[in-house]
Amino acid sequence: MRFYVTTPIYYVNDRPHIGHAYTTIAADILARHHRQRGDETFFLTGVDEHATKVWRVAEAQGLAAQDYVDQIAEAWRALPPRLNAETDYFIRTSDEDHKVFVRSFLQRIYDNGDVYEDVYAGLYCVGCEEFKTEDDLVDGKCPLHDVEPEWIEEKNYFFRLSAYQERLLELYERRPDFVQPPFRFNEVKSFVSGGLRDFSISRAGQPWGIPLPWDESQVAYVWADALVNYLSALTYARPGEDLREEFWPEVRHLMAQDILRQHCIYWPAMLMAAGYSVPKQIFIHGYLLLDDLKISKSLGNAVDPLELIDVYGADALRYWCARAVPFGQDGSASLTGIADRYERELGNDLGNLLSRTTAMIVKYRDGRIPGGPAGGSEIGAAIAAVHDLVPEHLDRFDITGAIDRIWSLVRDLNRYVTDSAPWTLATDDSRSADLDQVLYDLADGLRAAAVALWAYLPETAPKILEALGQPLEVDWELVRYGRLATSRTIAAAPPLFPRLEAAAGAT
Ligand code: ME8
Numbered sequence: 250m251r252f253y254v255t256t257p258i259y260y261v262n263d264r265p266h267i268g269h270a271y272t273t274i275a276a277d278i279l280a281r282h283h284r285q286r287g288d289e290t291f292f293l294t295g296v297d298e299h300a301t302k303v304w305r306v307a308e309a310q311g312l313a314a315q316d317y318v319d320q321i322a323e324a325w326r327a328l329p330p331r332l333n334a335e336t337d338y339f340i341r342t343s344d345e346d347h348k349v350f351v352r353s354f355l356q357r358i359y360d361n362g363d364v365y366e367d368v369y370a371g372l373y374c375v376g377c378e379e380f381k382t383e384d385d386l387v388d389g390k391c392p393l394h395d396v397e398p399e400w401i402e403e404k405n406y407f408f409r410l411s412a413y414q415e416r417l418l419e420l421y422e423r424r425p426d427f428v429q430p431p432f433r434f435n436e437v438k439s440f441v442s443g444g445l446r447d448f449s450i451s452r453a454g455q456p457w458g459i460p461l462p463w464d465e466s467q468v469a470y471v472w473a474d475a476l477v478n479y480l481s482a483l484t485y486a487r488p489g490e491d492l493r494e495e496f497w498p499e500v501r502h503l504m505a506q507d508i509l510r511q512h513c514i515y516w517p518a519m520l521m522a523a524g525y526s527v528p529k530q531i532f533i534h535g536y537l538l539l540d541d542l543k544i545s546k547s548l549g550n551a552v553d554p555l556e557l558i559d560v561y562g563a564d565a566l567r568y569w570c571a572r573a574v575p576f577g578q579d580g581s582a583s584l585t586g587i588a589d590r591y592e593r594e595l596g597n598d599l600g601n602l603l604s605r606t607t608a609m610i611v612k613y614r615d616g617r618i619p620g621g622p623a624g625g626s627e628i629g630a631a632i633a634a635v636h637d638l639v640p641e642h643l644d645r646f647d648i649t650g651a652i653d654r655i656w657s658l659v660r661d662l663n664r665y666v667t668d669s670a671p672w673t674l675a676t677d678d679s680r681s682a683d684l685d686q687v688l689y690d691l692a693d694g695l696r697a698a699a700v701a702l703w704a705y706l707p708e709t710a711p712k713i714l715e716a717l718g719q720p721l722e723v724d725w726e727l728v729r730y731g732r733l734a735t736s737r738t739i740a741a742a743p744p745l746f747p748r749l750e751a752a753a754g755a756t
Pocket of ligand 1: 258478505
Protein backbone atom coordinates (compact mmCIF):
# COMPACT_ATOMS: atom_id res chain seq x y z
CA MET A 250 0.00 0.00 0.00
CA ARG A 251 1.07 3.60 -0.62
CA PHE A 252 0.41 6.23 1.94
CA TYR A 253 0.99 9.92 1.33
CA VAL A 254 -0.05 12.25 4.15
CA THR A 255 0.04 16.04 4.31
CA THR A 256 -0.48 18.82 6.81
CA PRO A 257 -1.61 22.22 5.62
CA ILE A 258 1.31 24.44 4.72
CA TYR A 259 1.21 27.01 7.48
CA TYR A 260 1.21 30.78 7.07
CA VAL A 261 4.45 32.39 8.14
CA ASN A 262 2.99 35.70 9.29
CA ASP A 263 3.63 34.45 12.80
CA ARG A 264 5.48 31.72 14.64
CA PRO A 265 4.24 28.14 15.12
CA HIS A 266 1.85 27.44 17.98
CA ILE A 267 0.30 24.40 19.57
CA GLY A 268 -2.55 24.22 17.00
CA HIS A 269 -0.04 23.71 14.19
CA ALA A 270 1.80 21.18 16.31
CA TYR A 271 -1.47 19.27 16.70
CA THR A 272 -1.93 18.58 12.97
CA THR A 273 1.76 17.84 12.46
CA ILE A 274 1.76 15.33 15.33
CA ALA A 275 -1.38 13.61 14.02
CA ALA A 276 0.12 13.31 10.54
CA ASP A 277 3.35 11.93 12.00
CA ILE A 278 1.50 9.29 14.01
CA LEU A 279 -0.22 8.09 10.84
CA ALA A 280 2.98 8.20 8.77
CA ARG A 281 4.98 6.28 11.37
CA HIS A 282 2.25 3.68 11.73
CA HIS A 283 2.17 3.09 7.98
CA ARG A 284 5.95 2.78 7.88
CA GLN A 285 5.65 0.11 10.57
CA ARG A 286 3.25 -1.76 8.36
CA GLY A 287 5.78 -1.68 5.55
CA ASP A 288 3.76 0.72 3.40
CA GLU A 289 5.55 3.10 1.09
CA THR A 290 5.01 6.33 2.94
CA PHE A 291 5.54 10.00 2.22
CA PHE A 292 4.89 12.76 4.74
CA LEU A 293 4.82 16.36 3.53
CA THR A 294 4.60 19.56 5.53
CA GLY A 295 5.83 23.10 4.96
CA VAL A 296 4.95 26.77 4.77
CA ASP A 297 2.70 29.09 2.80
CA GLU A 298 4.60 32.28 2.11
CA HIS A 299 2.79 34.34 -0.53
CA ALA A 300 -0.10 35.57 1.60
CA THR A 301 -1.03 39.23 1.79
CA LYS A 302 -0.77 39.02 5.56
CA VAL A 303 2.78 37.70 5.30
CA TRP A 304 3.73 40.54 2.99
CA ARG A 305 2.23 43.07 5.40
CA VAL A 306 4.17 41.73 8.38
CA ALA A 307 7.37 41.99 6.37
CA GLU A 308 6.50 45.58 5.45
CA ALA A 309 5.73 46.42 9.05
CA GLN A 310 9.13 45.08 10.05
CA GLY A 311 10.82 47.06 7.30
CA LEU A 312 12.05 43.91 5.58
CA ALA A 313 11.88 42.75 2.00
CA ALA A 314 9.26 39.99 1.92
CA GLN A 315 11.77 37.37 0.78
CA ASP A 316 14.19 38.26 3.56
CA TYR A 317 11.41 38.08 6.11
CA VAL A 318 10.19 34.64 4.97
CA ASP A 319 13.74 33.31 4.73
CA GLN A 320 14.18 34.12 8.41
CA ILE A 321 10.89 32.91 9.79
CA ALA A 322 10.73 29.77 7.64
CA GLU A 323 13.57 28.41 9.78
CA ALA A 324 11.42 28.59 12.91
CA TRP A 325 8.83 26.51 11.05
CA ARG A 326 11.35 24.06 9.69
CA ALA A 327 12.42 23.42 13.27
CA LEU A 328 8.86 22.54 14.34
CA PRO A 329 8.64 18.90 13.13
CA PRO A 330 11.97 17.81 14.69
CA ARG A 331 10.94 19.53 17.92
CA LEU A 332 7.84 17.36 17.94
CA ASN A 333 9.76 14.17 17.06
CA ALA A 334 7.96 14.25 13.72
CA GLU A 335 9.83 12.63 10.88
CA THR A 336 8.83 14.33 7.66
CA ASP A 337 9.95 13.36 4.18
CA TYR A 338 9.97 16.90 2.84
CA PHE A 339 9.46 20.46 4.01
CA ILE A 340 8.09 22.64 1.23
CA ARG A 341 8.27 26.41 0.97
CA THR A 342 6.07 28.08 -1.62
CA SER A 343 8.96 30.36 -2.51
CA ASP A 344 10.94 27.31 -3.71
CA GLU A 345 11.81 27.94 -7.35
CA ASP A 346 10.57 24.49 -8.36
CA HIS A 347 7.22 25.13 -6.71
CA LYS A 348 6.83 28.43 -8.56
CA VAL A 349 7.58 26.81 -11.90
CA PHE A 350 5.08 24.05 -11.19
CA VAL A 351 2.32 26.43 -10.11
CA ARG A 352 2.69 28.43 -13.30
CA SER A 353 2.37 25.35 -15.47
CA PHE A 354 -0.54 24.05 -13.35
CA LEU A 355 -2.47 27.31 -13.71
CA GLN A 356 -1.64 27.46 -17.40
CA ARG A 357 -3.30 24.06 -17.82
CA ILE A 358 -6.47 25.38 -16.22
CA TYR A 359 -6.29 28.46 -18.43
CA ASP A 360 -5.78 26.37 -21.56
CA ASN A 361 -8.75 24.27 -20.54
CA GLY A 362 -10.94 27.37 -20.84
CA ASP A 363 -11.79 27.60 -17.14
CA VAL A 364 -10.28 31.03 -16.51
CA TYR A 365 -11.80 34.37 -17.48
CA GLU A 366 -11.15 38.00 -16.68
CA ASP A 367 -13.54 40.15 -14.72
CA VAL A 368 -13.60 42.97 -12.23
CA TYR A 369 -13.70 41.91 -8.62
CA ALA A 370 -15.47 44.37 -6.43
CA GLY A 371 -16.10 43.12 -2.96
CA LEU A 372 -14.79 42.26 0.42
CA TYR A 373 -11.57 40.51 1.40
CA CYS A 374 -10.53 39.31 4.83
CA VAL A 375 -6.74 39.33 5.05
CA GLY A 376 -6.88 37.14 8.17
CA CYS A 377 -8.66 34.39 6.22
CA GLU A 378 -7.00 35.34 2.91
CA GLU A 379 -10.46 34.89 1.49
CA PHE A 380 -13.06 36.85 -0.43
CA LYS A 381 -16.23 37.28 1.61
CA THR A 382 -19.90 37.71 0.89
CA GLU A 383 -22.26 39.63 3.17
CA ASP A 384 -23.61 36.25 4.31
CA ASP A 385 -20.20 35.31 5.67
CA LEU A 386 -20.12 38.31 7.98
CA VAL A 387 -21.55 38.93 11.43
CA ASP A 388 -22.28 42.60 12.15
CA GLY A 389 -20.19 43.48 9.13
CA LYS A 390 -17.15 41.69 10.52
CA CYS A 391 -15.38 38.43 9.76
CA PRO A 392 -16.47 36.21 12.68
CA LEU A 393 -13.13 34.39 12.75
CA HIS A 394 -10.94 37.46 12.96
CA ASP A 395 -13.36 40.01 14.37
CA VAL A 396 -12.30 42.61 11.81
CA GLU A 397 -14.13 44.34 9.00
CA PRO A 398 -13.00 42.96 5.67
CA GLU A 399 -11.35 45.33 3.21
CA TRP A 400 -13.06 46.60 0.09
CA ILE A 401 -11.22 45.46 -2.99
CA GLU A 402 -11.92 46.53 -6.54
CA GLU A 403 -9.54 45.18 -9.12
CA LYS A 404 -9.36 43.40 -12.42
CA ASN A 405 -8.80 39.72 -11.67
CA TYR A 406 -8.77 36.35 -13.31
CA PHE A 407 -11.52 34.03 -12.18
CA PHE A 408 -11.70 30.27 -12.03
CA ARG A 409 -14.99 28.91 -13.32
CA LEU A 410 -15.80 26.93 -10.15
CA SER A 411 -19.54 27.12 -10.88
CA ALA A 412 -19.00 24.85 -13.88
CA TYR A 413 -17.80 22.09 -11.50
CA GLN A 414 -20.82 21.87 -9.25
CA GLU A 415 -22.27 18.76 -10.89
CA ARG A 416 -18.91 17.03 -11.18
CA LEU A 417 -18.16 17.69 -7.53
CA LEU A 418 -21.54 16.38 -6.40
CA GLU A 419 -21.02 13.33 -8.55
CA LEU A 420 -17.57 12.81 -7.00
CA TYR A 421 -19.03 13.05 -3.48
CA GLU A 422 -21.69 10.54 -4.46
CA ARG A 423 -19.20 8.09 -5.89
CA ARG A 424 -16.72 8.37 -3.01
CA PRO A 425 -18.67 8.22 0.24
CA ASP A 426 -15.49 8.42 2.32
CA PHE A 427 -13.86 11.24 0.36
CA VAL A 428 -14.21 13.64 3.29
CA GLN A 429 -14.08 12.41 6.88
CA PRO A 430 -15.70 12.54 9.40
CA PRO A 431 -19.18 12.29 7.83
CA PHE A 432 -20.61 15.37 9.57
CA ARG A 433 -17.95 17.47 7.86
CA PHE A 434 -18.71 15.81 4.53
CA ASN A 435 -22.36 16.79 4.95
CA GLU A 436 -21.33 20.42 5.42
CA VAL A 437 -19.38 20.27 2.17
CA LYS A 438 -22.20 18.62 0.25
CA SER A 439 -24.81 21.07 1.37
CA PHE A 440 -22.53 23.99 0.59
CA VAL A 441 -21.93 22.73 -2.95
CA SER A 442 -25.60 21.88 -3.46
CA GLY A 443 -26.41 25.48 -2.63
CA GLY A 444 -24.56 26.61 -5.74
CA LEU A 445 -20.96 27.67 -6.33
CA ARG A 446 -19.54 31.06 -7.21
CA ASP A 447 -16.51 31.45 -9.39
CA PHE A 448 -13.51 32.66 -7.44
CA SER A 449 -10.68 34.99 -8.21
CA ILE A 450 -7.34 33.23 -8.65
CA SER A 451 -5.22 36.34 -8.99
CA ARG A 452 -4.33 39.55 -7.24
CA ALA A 453 -3.44 42.77 -8.96
CA GLY A 454 -1.42 45.43 -7.21
CA GLN A 455 0.42 43.05 -4.89
CA PRO A 456 4.06 42.61 -5.76
CA TRP A 457 4.43 39.47 -3.62
CA GLY A 458 3.49 36.13 -5.18
CA ILE A 459 3.89 33.99 -8.25
CA PRO A 460 3.29 35.93 -11.49
CA LEU A 461 0.62 34.37 -13.71
CA PRO A 462 2.14 32.83 -16.81
CA TRP A 463 -0.31 34.54 -19.19
CA ASP A 464 -0.29 37.93 -17.47
CA GLU A 465 2.77 38.74 -15.42
CA SER A 466 1.24 41.91 -14.08
CA GLN A 467 -0.81 39.79 -11.67
CA VAL A 468 0.22 37.24 -9.08
CA ALA A 469 -1.56 34.01 -8.20
CA TYR A 470 -4.08 34.33 -5.37
CA VAL A 471 -2.48 32.68 -2.34
CA TRP A 472 -4.84 29.68 -2.34
CA ALA A 473 -4.33 29.07 -6.07
CA ASP A 474 -0.63 28.85 -5.24
CA ALA A 475 -0.72 27.05 -1.87
CA LEU A 476 -3.00 24.11 -2.65
CA VAL A 477 -0.77 23.13 -5.54
CA ASN A 478 2.06 22.37 -3.08
CA TYR A 479 0.68 18.88 -2.47
CA LEU A 480 1.46 18.03 -6.06
CA SER A 481 4.45 20.25 -6.80
CA ALA A 482 6.49 18.84 -3.88
CA LEU A 483 6.32 15.39 -5.43
CA THR A 484 8.11 16.65 -8.53
CA TYR A 485 11.23 17.85 -6.72
CA ALA A 486 11.37 16.46 -3.18
CA ARG A 487 13.77 13.76 -4.33
CA PRO A 488 16.09 15.04 -7.01
CA GLY A 489 15.86 13.04 -10.20
CA GLU A 490 12.58 11.37 -9.20
CA ASP A 491 9.00 12.21 -10.02
CA LEU A 492 7.10 10.93 -7.01
CA ARG A 493 3.76 11.73 -8.62
CA GLU A 494 3.89 8.32 -10.28
CA GLU A 495 4.14 6.66 -6.91
CA PHE A 496 2.08 8.87 -4.62
CA TRP A 497 -0.52 10.75 -6.65
CA PRO A 498 -3.45 10.45 -5.99
CA GLU A 499 -2.72 8.27 -2.91
CA VAL A 500 -2.86 11.34 -0.71
CA ARG A 501 -4.60 12.00 2.59
CA HIS A 502 -4.90 15.66 3.49
CA LEU A 503 -5.22 16.51 7.19
CA MET A 504 -6.41 19.86 8.54
CA ALA A 505 -8.90 21.63 10.79
CA GLN A 506 -12.29 22.83 9.65
CA ASP A 507 -11.11 26.40 9.02
CA ILE A 508 -9.85 25.42 5.57
CA LEU A 509 -12.33 22.71 4.66
CA ARG A 510 -13.94 24.57 1.74
CA GLN A 511 -10.67 25.24 -0.01
CA HIS A 512 -9.62 21.60 0.26
CA CYS A 513 -12.90 19.82 -0.35
CA ILE A 514 -14.29 22.12 -3.06
CA TYR A 515 -11.68 24.37 -4.69
CA TRP A 516 -8.87 21.85 -4.75
CA PRO A 517 -10.67 18.89 -6.37
CA ALA A 518 -12.22 21.26 -8.94
CA MET A 519 -8.82 22.78 -9.75
CA LEU A 520 -7.35 19.30 -10.11
CA MET A 521 -10.11 18.23 -12.48
CA ALA A 522 -9.61 21.41 -14.50
CA ALA A 523 -5.88 20.73 -14.75
CA GLY A 524 -6.43 17.10 -15.70
CA TYR A 525 -5.32 15.42 -12.48
CA SER A 526 -7.01 12.81 -10.29
CA VAL A 527 -8.53 14.06 -7.06
CA PRO A 528 -7.10 13.15 -3.62
CA LYS A 529 -7.87 9.87 -1.95
CA GLN A 530 -9.19 11.35 1.27
CA ILE A 531 -9.50 14.54 3.24
CA PHE A 532 -9.69 14.34 7.01
CA ILE A 533 -10.92 17.28 9.05
CA HIS A 534 -10.09 17.44 12.75
CA GLY A 535 -11.48 19.81 15.33
CA TYR A 536 -10.12 23.13 16.40
CA LEU A 537 -8.39 23.05 19.76
CA LEU A 538 -9.56 25.87 21.94
CA LEU A 539 -6.77 26.47 24.33
CA ASP A 540 -6.70 28.42 27.44
CA ASP A 541 -3.12 29.35 26.78
CA LEU A 542 -3.12 32.45 28.90
CA LYS A 543 -3.81 30.32 31.93
CA ILE A 544 -1.05 27.96 30.90
CA SER A 545 1.51 30.69 30.61
CA LYS A 546 0.57 32.10 33.97
CA SER A 547 0.74 28.81 35.79
CA LEU A 548 3.99 27.83 34.14
CA GLY A 549 5.42 31.21 34.94
CA ASN A 550 7.77 31.55 32.04
CA ALA A 551 6.09 29.53 29.29
CA VAL A 552 4.60 32.22 27.11
CA ASP A 553 4.49 29.83 24.20
CA PRO A 554 2.62 26.58 24.93
CA LEU A 555 5.11 24.84 22.68
CA GLU A 556 7.57 25.44 25.47
CA LEU A 557 5.71 22.68 27.28
CA ILE A 558 7.98 20.43 25.26
CA ASP A 559 10.89 21.71 27.31
CA VAL A 560 9.05 20.73 30.47
CA TYR A 561 7.36 17.45 29.58
CA GLY A 562 9.16 16.34 26.43
CA ALA A 563 7.80 15.94 22.91
CA ASP A 564 6.43 12.46 23.54
CA ALA A 565 4.21 13.69 26.37
CA LEU A 566 2.86 16.45 24.13
CA ARG A 567 2.19 13.93 21.37
CA TYR A 568 0.44 11.65 23.83
CA TRP A 569 -1.69 14.51 25.12
CA CYS A 570 -2.64 15.54 21.55
CA ALA A 571 -3.76 12.01 20.75
CA ARG A 572 -5.88 11.61 23.87
CA ALA A 573 -7.05 15.07 24.91
CA VAL A 574 -9.90 15.32 22.40
CA PRO A 575 -11.27 12.43 20.33
CA PHE A 576 -9.52 13.04 17.02
CA GLY A 577 -11.97 14.35 14.44
CA GLN A 578 -14.54 15.58 16.92
CA ASP A 579 -15.08 19.18 17.55
CA GLY A 580 -13.99 20.06 21.00
CA SER A 581 -12.04 22.12 23.34
CA ALA A 582 -9.10 20.89 25.29
CA SER A 583 -7.23 22.27 28.19
CA LEU A 584 -3.52 21.94 28.19
CA THR A 585 -3.55 21.74 31.94
CA GLY A 586 -4.48 18.05 31.55
CA ILE A 587 -1.02 17.39 30.22
CA ALA A 588 0.51 17.41 33.70
CA ASP A 589 -2.04 14.93 34.92
CA ARG A 590 -1.60 12.56 32.00
CA TYR A 591 2.19 12.84 32.30
CA GLU A 592 2.09 11.72 35.88
CA ARG A 593 -0.73 9.21 36.00
CA GLU A 594 -0.61 7.58 32.60
CA LEU A 595 2.91 7.98 31.26
CA GLY A 596 4.65 8.00 34.62
CA ASN A 597 2.56 5.45 36.53
CA ASP A 598 0.83 3.18 34.02
CA LEU A 599 3.75 2.88 31.63
CA GLY A 600 6.90 4.08 33.39
CA ASN A 601 6.30 2.25 36.66
CA LEU A 602 5.33 -0.89 34.81
CA LEU A 603 8.72 -0.94 33.13
CA SER A 604 10.56 -0.13 36.36
CA ARG A 605 8.73 -2.84 38.29
CA THR A 606 9.07 -5.44 35.56
CA THR A 607 12.79 -4.92 35.08
CA ALA A 608 13.37 -4.69 38.83
CA MET A 609 11.59 -8.03 39.40
CA ILE A 610 13.56 -9.71 36.62
CA VAL A 611 16.75 -8.48 38.28
CA LYS A 612 15.64 -9.44 41.76
CA TYR A 613 14.17 -12.88 41.06
CA ARG A 614 16.15 -14.01 38.01
CA ASP A 615 19.42 -12.08 38.20
CA GLY A 616 18.42 -9.96 35.24
CA ARG A 617 17.79 -12.88 32.88
CA ILE A 618 14.41 -12.89 31.18
CA PRO A 619 13.18 -16.41 31.85
CA GLY A 620 11.15 -18.99 30.03
CA GLY A 621 9.37 -18.96 26.73
CA PRO A 622 5.87 -18.29 25.50
CA ALA A 623 2.99 -20.32 26.84
CA GLY A 624 -0.15 -20.99 24.88
CA GLY A 625 -3.41 -19.36 25.95
CA SER A 626 -1.86 -16.57 27.93
CA GLU A 627 -4.26 -13.73 28.69
CA ILE A 628 -1.50 -11.31 27.73
CA GLY A 629 -1.28 -13.07 24.36
CA ALA A 630 -4.94 -12.27 23.74
CA ALA A 631 -4.48 -8.62 24.73
CA ILE A 632 -1.53 -8.27 22.35
CA ALA A 633 -3.47 -9.90 19.52
CA ALA A 634 -6.26 -7.35 19.99
CA VAL A 635 -3.75 -4.51 19.63
CA HIS A 636 -2.21 -6.12 16.57
CA ASP A 637 -5.55 -6.52 14.81
CA LEU A 638 -7.53 -3.50 15.94
CA VAL A 639 -5.07 -0.62 16.01
CA PRO A 640 -4.58 -0.65 12.19
CA GLU A 641 -8.35 -0.66 11.77
CA HIS A 642 -8.67 2.42 13.97
CA LEU A 643 -5.85 4.22 12.21
CA ASP A 644 -7.22 3.38 8.77
CA ARG A 645 -10.23 5.42 9.89
CA PHE A 646 -7.93 8.20 11.21
CA ASP A 647 -9.11 7.25 14.69
CA ILE A 648 -5.90 8.26 16.40
CA THR A 649 -7.59 8.45 19.78
CA GLY A 650 -9.34 5.08 19.49
CA ALA A 651 -6.05 3.42 18.54
CA ILE A 652 -4.13 4.78 21.54
CA ASP A 653 -7.02 3.84 23.82
CA ARG A 654 -6.67 0.29 22.51
CA ILE A 655 -2.91 0.22 23.12
CA TRP A 656 -3.41 1.72 26.56
CA SER A 657 -5.81 -1.03 27.51
CA LEU A 658 -2.92 -3.46 26.95
CA VAL A 659 -0.79 -1.32 29.29
CA ARG A 660 -3.58 -1.44 31.88
CA ASP A 661 -4.03 -5.19 31.41
CA LEU A 662 -0.35 -5.62 32.14
CA ASN A 663 -0.64 -3.59 35.33
CA ARG A 664 -3.62 -5.66 36.42
CA TYR A 665 -1.67 -8.81 35.60
CA VAL A 666 1.10 -7.75 37.99
CA THR A 667 -1.40 -7.22 40.79
CA ASP A 668 -3.38 -10.39 40.10
CA SER A 669 -0.43 -12.72 39.68
CA ALA A 670 1.53 -11.23 42.60
CA PRO A 671 5.03 -12.30 41.53
CA TRP A 672 6.37 -11.34 44.99
CA THR A 673 4.25 -14.11 46.48
CA LEU A 674 5.21 -16.64 43.80
CA ALA A 675 8.84 -15.85 44.56
CA THR A 676 8.45 -17.13 48.11
CA ASP A 677 7.37 -20.58 46.96
CA ASP A 678 9.97 -22.72 45.16
CA SER A 679 7.32 -25.05 43.77
CA ARG A 680 5.88 -22.12 41.83
CA SER A 681 9.09 -21.17 40.09
CA ALA A 682 7.74 -22.06 36.63
CA ASP A 683 4.71 -19.85 37.25
CA LEU A 684 6.96 -16.97 38.20
CA ASP A 685 8.97 -17.52 35.02
CA GLN A 686 5.79 -17.34 33.02
CA VAL A 687 4.59 -14.16 34.69
CA LEU A 688 7.91 -12.41 34.19
CA TYR A 689 8.07 -13.55 30.59
CA ASP A 690 4.54 -12.33 29.89
CA LEU A 691 5.16 -8.96 31.48
CA ALA A 692 8.35 -8.40 29.52
CA ASP A 693 6.78 -9.60 26.29
CA GLY A 694 3.65 -7.52 26.82
CA LEU A 695 5.75 -4.43 27.45
CA ARG A 696 7.84 -5.16 24.38
CA ALA A 697 4.74 -5.48 22.19
CA ALA A 698 3.23 -2.34 23.76
CA ALA A 699 6.46 -0.45 23.01
CA VAL A 700 6.36 -1.48 19.35
CA ALA A 701 2.72 -0.43 19.11
CA LEU A 702 3.44 2.85 20.91
CA TRP A 703 6.33 3.79 18.66
CA ALA A 704 4.13 5.85 16.32
CA TYR A 705 2.93 7.88 19.30
CA LEU A 706 6.02 7.90 21.50
CA PRO A 707 8.99 7.59 19.14
CA GLU A 708 11.49 8.65 21.80
CA THR A 709 10.12 6.48 24.60
CA ALA A 710 9.43 3.24 22.72
CA PRO A 711 13.10 2.57 21.90
CA LYS A 712 13.99 3.22 25.56
CA ILE A 713 11.59 0.48 26.61
CA LEU A 714 12.96 -1.95 24.05
CA GLU A 715 16.49 -1.16 25.10
CA ALA A 716 15.70 -1.62 28.79
CA LEU A 717 14.30 -5.06 27.95
CA GLY A 718 17.37 -5.97 25.91
CA GLN A 719 15.39 -6.10 22.68
CA PRO A 720 16.49 -5.10 19.19
CA LEU A 721 15.27 -1.63 18.18
CA GLU A 722 12.86 -2.96 15.58
CA VAL A 723 9.29 -1.76 15.25
CA ASP A 724 7.83 -3.77 12.41
CA TRP A 725 4.11 -4.16 13.05
CA GLU A 726 4.38 -7.96 12.91
CA LEU A 727 6.37 -7.73 16.15
CA VAL A 728 3.11 -6.80 17.89
CA ARG A 729 2.62 -10.51 18.50
CA TYR A 730 2.89 -12.60 21.61
CA GLY A 731 6.05 -14.63 22.06
CA ARG A 732 8.56 -12.55 20.10
CA LEU A 733 10.64 -11.69 23.14
CA ALA A 734 14.38 -12.19 22.78
CA THR A 735 15.34 -13.99 26.02
CA SER A 736 18.74 -15.03 27.33
CA ARG A 737 19.77 -11.41 27.68
CA THR A 738 20.75 -9.91 30.98
CA ILE A 739 19.00 -6.69 31.80
CA ALA A 740 19.24 -4.09 34.52
CA ALA A 741 16.55 -2.27 36.47
CA ALA A 742 15.36 0.56 34.20
CA PRO A 743 15.49 4.18 35.34
CA PRO A 744 12.12 6.03 35.34
CA LEU A 745 10.84 6.76 31.82
CA PHE A 746 8.95 9.84 32.92
CA PRO A 747 10.57 11.25 36.04
CA ARG A 748 8.47 13.28 38.39
CA LEU A 749 8.70 16.97 37.57
CA GLU A 750 8.73 19.30 40.49
CA ALA A 751 8.83 22.33 38.19
CA ALA A 752 5.67 21.22 36.44
CA ALA A 753 3.63 20.89 39.59
CA GLY A 754 2.36 24.44 39.25
CA ALA A 755 0.78 23.69 35.88
CA THR A 756 -1.94 21.42 37.20
O1 ME8 B 1 -4.73 28.05 6.70
N1 ME8 B 1 -6.49 23.61 16.63
O2 ME8 B 1 -2.51 28.17 7.32
P1 ME8 B 1 -2.62 28.34 8.90
C1 ME8 B 1 -6.28 22.69 15.69
N2 ME8 B 1 -1.79 28.53 4.83
N3 ME8 B 1 -5.59 22.91 14.56
C2 ME8 B 1 -5.09 24.13 14.36
C3 ME8 B 1 -5.27 25.16 15.31
C4 ME8 B 1 -6.01 24.85 16.49
N4 ME8 B 1 -6.21 25.73 17.46
N5 ME8 B 1 -4.65 26.27 14.84
C5 ME8 B 1 -4.09 25.95 13.65
C6 ME8 B 1 -3.54 28.10 6.43
N6 ME8 B 1 -4.34 24.65 13.35
C7 ME8 B 1 -3.09 27.99 4.99
C8 ME8 B 1 -3.15 26.55 4.57
S1 ME8 B 1 -2.84 24.57 2.80
C9 ME8 B 1 -2.68 24.43 1.13
C10 ME8 B 1 -2.79 26.29 3.14
C11 ME8 B 1 -3.85 23.93 12.18
O3 ME8 B 1 -1.25 28.68 9.34
C12 ME8 B 1 -4.97 23.25 11.42
O4 ME8 B 1 -4.43 22.21 10.65
O5 ME8 B 1 -3.71 29.27 9.24
C13 ME8 B 1 -5.47 24.37 10.54
O6 ME8 B 1 -6.25 23.89 9.46
C14 ME8 B 1 -4.16 24.97 10.09
O7 ME8 B 1 -3.31 24.87 11.26
C15 ME8 B 1 -4.24 26.41 9.64
O8 ME8 B 1 -2.94 26.88 9.43
